[in-house]
Amino acid sequence: MSDDKSQEYFSDGLAEELLNDLANIHGLRVVARTSSFRFKGRSEDLRTVGEKLNVGSILEGSVRKEGKRVRITAQLVNAADGFHLWSETYDRELNDIFAVQQDIARSVAASLKVALLGERTATPSAQANNTDAYNDYLQAKYFYERRGDENLKKAANYYEQAVKADPDYAPAWAGLAITRAALSVNGLLPVEDGYRKAREAAERALALDPKLPEGHAYLGAIQRGHDWDWAGADASFRRAMALAPGNATVIQRAAELAGTLGRFDEALDLDRRAIELDPLSARTYSDFAAIAYYAGRLEDAIAASNKLLELNPQFPGAHFGLGAVYLAQGHPHQALTEMEREAEPPMRLEGLALAYHALGQNRESDAALAEFIAKHHSSWTFQIAEVYAFRGEADRAFEWLERAYAQRDIGCTYIKGDPLLKNLEHDPRYAAFLKKMRLPV
Numbered sequence: 001m002s003d004d005k006s007q008e009y010f011s012d013g014l015a016e017e018l019l020n021d022l023a024n025i026h027g028l029r030v031v032a033r034t035s036s037f038r039f040k041g042r043s044e045d046l047r048t049v050g051e052k053l054n055v056g057s058i059l060e061g062s063v064r065k066e067g068k069r070v071r072i073t074a075q076l077v078n079a080a081d082g083f084h085l086w087s088e089t090y091d092r093e094l095n096d097i098f099a100v101q102q103d104i105a106r107s108v109a110a111s112l113k114v115a116l117l118g119e120r121t122a123t124p125s126a127q128a129n130n131t132d133a134y135n136d137y138l139q140a141k142y143f144y145e146r147r148g149d150e151n152l153k154k155a156a157n158y159y160e161q162a163v164k165a166d167p168d169y170a171p172a173w174a175g176l177a178i179t180r181a182a183l184s185v186n187g188l189l190p191v192e193d194g195y196r197k198a199r200e201a202a203e204r205a206l207a208l209d210p211k212l213p214e215g216h217a218y219l220g221a222i223q224r225g226h227d228w229d230w231a232g233a234d235a236s237f238r239r240a241m242a243l244a245p246g247n248a249t250v251i252q253r254a255a256e257l258a259g260t261l262g263r264f265d266e267a268l269d270l271d272r273r274a275i276e277l278d279p280l281s282a283r284t285y286s287d288f289a290a291i292a293y294y295a296g297r298l299e300d301a302i303a304a305s306n307k308l309l310e311l312n313p314q315f316p317g318a319h320f321g322l323g324a325v326y327l328a329q330g331h332p333h334q335a336l337t338e339m340e341r342e343a344e345p346p347m348r349l350e351g352l353a354l355a356y357h358a359l360g361q362n363r364e365s366d367a368a369l370a371e372f373i374a375k376h377h378s379s380w381t382f383q384i385a386e387v388y389a390f391r392g393e394a395d396r397a398f399e400w401l402e403r404a405y406a407q408r409d410i411g412c413t414y415i416k417g418d419p420l421l422k423n424l425e426h427d428p429r430y431a432a433f434l435k436k437m438r439l440p441v
Contacts, residue, residue: 001064001071011063012037012145013138014072014097018059021105023246027114031055032248032278033145050079054279057085059108068094068131074104076111086111094131133166140175149188155179170209177201178218181225187379191408195226213244217253224257225410228437233257248277252287262416262440264295282312286321293325294417301325316344320351327390328419332358346376346383353387354420365391382411386420397421398429405436412437 016033023030031053039049046058061074075087086107090100140158143151159176162169177198184194199222205215220236223229237254244250255270271288278284289304305322308315323338332355339351349372356365369387377384385400404412415421416439424430431441 001062007065009139009142010065010135012040013141014063014101015040016141017101018104020244020247021101022059022108024244025105025109025114028109028112028246029055029277030246032281034248034283035278035280038280046077046079046082052280054276055079057112059104065094070094070097070100072100072104074107076108094134097131097134129166129168133162133169133172136162136165137169137172137175140172140179144175144179144182147182149186152179152182152186152188156183168208170205170212170215173201173205173208174212174214174218177205177215178221181218181222185225185410191226195222195408198222199227211243213240213247213250216240216243217247217250220257221253224253224260224413226408228413230257230261230438246277248274248281248284251277252284255287255291256413259291259294260413260416260439264291264417267291268295268297280311282308282315282318285311286315286318289321289325293321293328293419296328298325298329314343317342317347319343320347323351323355324420327354327358346372346380349375350380350383350387354390357387357391379409380411381407382409382414386418389421389424392423394424394427394429397424398427398433401433405433416440 015037019030019033019036022028023032035053049058050056056079058077058079059074060077061072063073064071070090070092072090072092073087074090076085077083078085088104088107090103092100136158140155140162142155143158144155156176156179159172159179162172163176166172177200180189180194180198180201183189184191184198188194189197199219202215202219202222205212206219209215216236217240220233220240223233223236227233234257237250237257240247240250241254251270251274255267255274258264258267258270268288268291271284271291275281275284275288285304285308289301289308292298292301292304302322302325305318305325308318309322312318319338319342323335323342326332326335326338335358336352336355339348339355342348342351349368352368353365353372356362356368369384372380372387373384381400381404385397385404388394388397388400401412401415403409415437416434421430434441
């Protein structure tokens with residue numbers, strides 16, 4: 001509600017922090033950030049919102065921030081009839097923000113007659129010791145959620161400012177860890193150096209607060225995506241889920257590991273839980289569609305892909321994923337149509353190379369593959385291997401797989417059961433590659 005609209009990061013951050021607090025209350029099912037934020041700034045009827053999110057109650061409010069002063073209003077509403085269950089207004093100094101968050105969470109819990117087991121799952125060290133660090137932390141989260149190279153760089157800068165202002169602020173160290181990992185995946189930091197710094201930040205977060213769910217989840221993401229330490233990642237994700245069983249992002253990351261290890265039924269179950277907690281998130285449907293495709297449940301993959309496209313027609317990889325399913329079903333014309341619609345340029349080129357080959361249009365497939373390699377050979381090595389494997393060119397496929405392995409390409413974590421690599425599965429080099437990655441053969 002502030003006149004300065006650049007303060008949006010603060011209200012977004014406060015809302016997300018409240019979501020996390022509420023999700024840690026046993027007895028509450030709290031819809032995740034991605035789905036709840038779809039209604040931000042919209043005047044949709046609360047009954048409709050409740051139906052779309054499959055919730056009985058809605059917490060809404062506003063914040064006005066002027067310097068170090070904040071006014072926060074919050075109200076809990078019965079979604080079925082609009083009846084107010086509770087409301088309150090807080091005029092506080094910014095350094096009281098943590099107490100306000102806990103007051104709101106307790107009031108919601110009391111109004112819904114559920115037991116609050118502990119103030120938070122995090123220890124007091126999870127709170128910033130100064131308001132500048134907290135402010136930087138919220139700005140970092142704001143930019144991280146918007147992704148894209150420039151936003152990730154801004155997020156990293158704000159996280160670094162937060163930990164400089166308050167070196168004991170565990171959540172800021174955790175956020176810095178996952179942001180550095182994302183920068184490494186996107187080629188904005190050298191892979192080895194970026195992941196090393198990411199791991200150091202995650203370990204610093206957990207040293208400060210061993211009960212921080214995000215710390216364990218982000219360490220697990222680093223162990224899975226770069227270290228290929230499957231046992232370590234599994235332990236990290238299990239700890240994160242024990243601390244935050246209602247956190248959709250933690251559950252999604254655990255599902256990714258289950259998929260990496262070829263445990264597709266487990267991955268699908270986890271993704272279903274994530275969808276229940278985040279029913280309007282395109283990412284959750286993308287993950288479910290991919291695992292269903294790997295598991296050979298192609299109709300489920302198509303249904304999830306269609307839901308994904310309904311939520312976000314421009315979601316990177318959405319059309320590629322649906323096209324890959326059509327290839328698995330033996331429908332190359334439909335696959336080509338989807339690949340042509342793909343919004344992400346590298347995925348579009350990979351998809352065209354695959355679909356043209358399936359249609360017997362070898363010249364067009366060669367041209368698409370040549371352009372794919374020329375433009376993206378340094379960062380899409382695993383996907384280049386997929387194209388060669390699908391085209392039956394095993395030697396070239398293994399050549400690119402070895403490059404991907406040497407580069408610690410995160411794509412290698414998706415090798416187990418990859419339908420595009422099916423032509424390689426009877427080649428002894430395939431089992432040897434899985435063994436080298438310490439994956440089940």
